[in-house]
Amino acid sequence: MxxxxxxxxxxxxxxxxxxxxxxxxxxxxxxxxxxxxxxxxxxxxxxxxxxxxxxxxxxxxxxxxxxxxxxxxxxxxxxxxxxxxxxxxxxxxxxxxxxxxxxxxxxxxxxxxxxxxxxxxxxxxxxxxxxxxxxxxxxxxxxxxxxxxxxxxxxxxxxxxxxxxxxxxxxxxxxxxxxxxxxxxxxxxxxxxxxxxxxxxxxxxxxxxxxxxxxxxxxxxxxDAFKRKNELSDYLPDEPPQCNKRIIVQEMNIKAARMIIGYRTVKLSDHYKYPLDLLSSILGAGRNSLLSKLNTTKEERIVSITSSSFTPYFVPGYFAVSATMKTDYLDDAREKILKIFSRLKTIPVKDEDLRRGKNKKISQYLFNNQTLRDEAMELGNNALASHNFCSVDDYVSKIESVRASQIQEAAEKYFCDDQLTVAVITPPSKSNENERKSH
The missing domain is CATH 3.30.830.10 (Metalloenzyme, LuxS/M16 peptidase-like)
Incomplete structure (x- = not known):
């Protein structure tokens, strides 16, 4: 050209x-x-x-x-x-x-x-x-x-x-x-x-x-027919550091309980983005992922469970696990998920889990960047974030280079109680349900 x-x-x-x-x-x-x-x-x-x-x-x-x-x-x-x-x-x-x-x-x-x-x-x-x-x-x-x-x-x-x-x-x-x-x-x-x-x-x-x-x-x-106008000055306040655990529970007319456990993490530009992205695949992608093994009995008390890492360019993001489960298993599920987060801080991810996670993450990323629309979206989003235009190859190489020790470092730094937020939606309690029926 x-x-x-x-x-x-x-x-x-x-x-x-x-x-x-x-x-x-x-x-x-x-x-x-x-x-x-x-x-x-x-x-x-x-x-x-x-x-x-x-x-x-x-x-x-x-x-x-x-x-x-x-x-x-x-x-x-x-x-x-x-x-x-x-x-x-x-x-x-x-x-x-x-x-x-x-x-x-x-x-x-x-x-x-x-x-x-x-x-x-x-x-x-x-x-x-x-x-x-x-x-x-x-x-x-x-x-x-x-x-x-x-x-x-x-x-x-x-x-x-x-x-x-x-x-x-x-x-x-x-x-x-x-x-x-x-x-x-x-x-x-x-x-x-x-x-x-x-x-x-x-x-x-x-x-x-x-x-x-x-x-x-x-x-x-x-x-060219459209002239430049006054510069925009959108003020975006910084989110202050989270200093204590936040747990919020609401009731809703549903049959199965739902829960998200998440920790405040990093922006797009932070080098811990890649270990956290990879960890989301290790924890929640596929039948052999660490979270999928929480159903240890034939009776599947956890209906679905996934993990995700969200790292926008404009505010520190979060790492979250979301799950749908039988209501009577809610407390046990929360305890087991928090134990997994705790272990990540002290025990490195196994080599086989690291390799499986990389294969999953890279194949998923490449699959999501196949079409013309995928390419246009990638270019536009990277420009909005002032990010690298040639990011597909860059992302793959950075995921490939992640070591188990880097995942452990990220877990130690961000998976702390004072950065924890838990949101729960449960079916109505029996007392509230009976109260509604009486009206």
Missing amino acids: FTESLGLDVVVHLLCMILELNLDNGLKAIIKENHRVPLIILQAFVRTGAIHEGEHLGTGISHLLEHIIYKGPTLNRSEEEVINTLELLGNSANAYTTNDHTSYYIIVSKEHFGVALELIVDCLMNSLIQEDRFQREMGVVQREIEQDEDNPDKALWRLFVENMYRVHPIKFPVIGYKNRLKSLTPEEIDAYYKKKYIPHNMIFTVVGDINAEDALQKIKSVF
């Missing part, structure tokens, strides 16, 4: 053959050629998620705005025209919102790149916030919140995160709280849109069967 003739601010990442374009208005575009199939994905990442909502924290305004923008009207197209154009392009498109960003993507055949580019940029930069669509999508999101409230697994994770984090806005659910959501007005949505959906708050990725230099020129020609 040669870029001298383009006259653009382009960075070439030769190791993974990626072009990075930085426009004067602040937009960052990342292009990667992949000629395996005659398809292209265009994906935009806007730095606005649940943690960036400022005075609107807890309303889910970023998520509601995503609903309004996706397939919504623009200054140049009616809602029907947007939908019809997507249909003509194959209708392989979607949008989502996370803690730290909102994303929109469309997958098209290579000959439709130009039309798809104009459409997605029009929707991003020229959306109309209309009263009727606002009310319609407000109703849709309220129903989503109600469904989440009735889902015991989502309720459990919400309970865990809200108590793991007391200050940082990651404690707020992406979808928001219903009472706060209902307070939003179309005018507030429009003001938020105009503040956040600006070029220097966006990353635009293109992956697929395309000439990268041609793609850069087309992206520049479409986005």
Whole structure:
């Protein structure tokens, strides 16, 4: 790839053959050629998620705005025209919102790149916030919140995160709280849109069967019409260190108890990320994992059990074990899981468990990075975190290099009582159940 003739601010990442374009208005575009199939994905990442909502924290305004923008009207197209154009392009498109960003993507055949580019940029930069669509999508999101409230697994994770984090806005659910959501007005949505959906708050990725230099020129020609605006200054408070154990129990109309046991750990940039990622596979991936062996009798008292390591770039993450079990086994299960965490601090992981965990983690990671969408997601997320664009090979090599002693070091440092949070949801106690029946 040669870029001298383009006259653009382009960075070439030769190791993974990626072009990075930085426009004067602040937009960052990342292009990667992949000629395996005659398809292209265009994906935009806007730095606005649940943690960036400022005075609107807890309303889910970023998520509601995503609903309004996706397939919504623009200054140049009616809602029907947007939908019809997507249909003509194959209708392989979607949008989502996370803690730290909102994303929109469309997958098209290579000959439709130009039309798809104009459409997605029009929707991003020229959306109309209309009263009727606002009310319609407000109703849709309220129903989503109600469904989440009735889902015991989502309720459990919400309970865990809200108590793991007391200050940082990651404690707020992406979808928001219903009472706060209902307070939003179309005018507030429009003001938020105009503040956040600006070029220097966006990353635009293109992956697929395309000439990268041609793609850069087309992206520049479409986005150059939008000028740079005032810099955003989202204040994200630091989460203070956790100083004591936190245990939270709630009742819900369910049959089996659910529990999450977790410890505060590290950010994405910390070198302990890789030992912790690998440990999540050693503990919870597959029938021979350490946690799966907790069911020692023919009667499976633990219905399901998994482990995970969450290491975002914007706040220290956590290592967690989540389990669903028969209610009368709750205390025993908690004790056994905590004993496993305790042993990890004093006894190194066995070589066979280390090898099995590496094989599981690497194969899972590579499987999750096969498609064009996987590649575009990886590029966008790495750009948001100012992380290495060539991260697939980098991640695999770092997992391969993890030693048992590094896992033990991480366990000693982070699996401590004063960094422990336990969230539990149980069926109603018999006294409460009888009380409800009497009313």
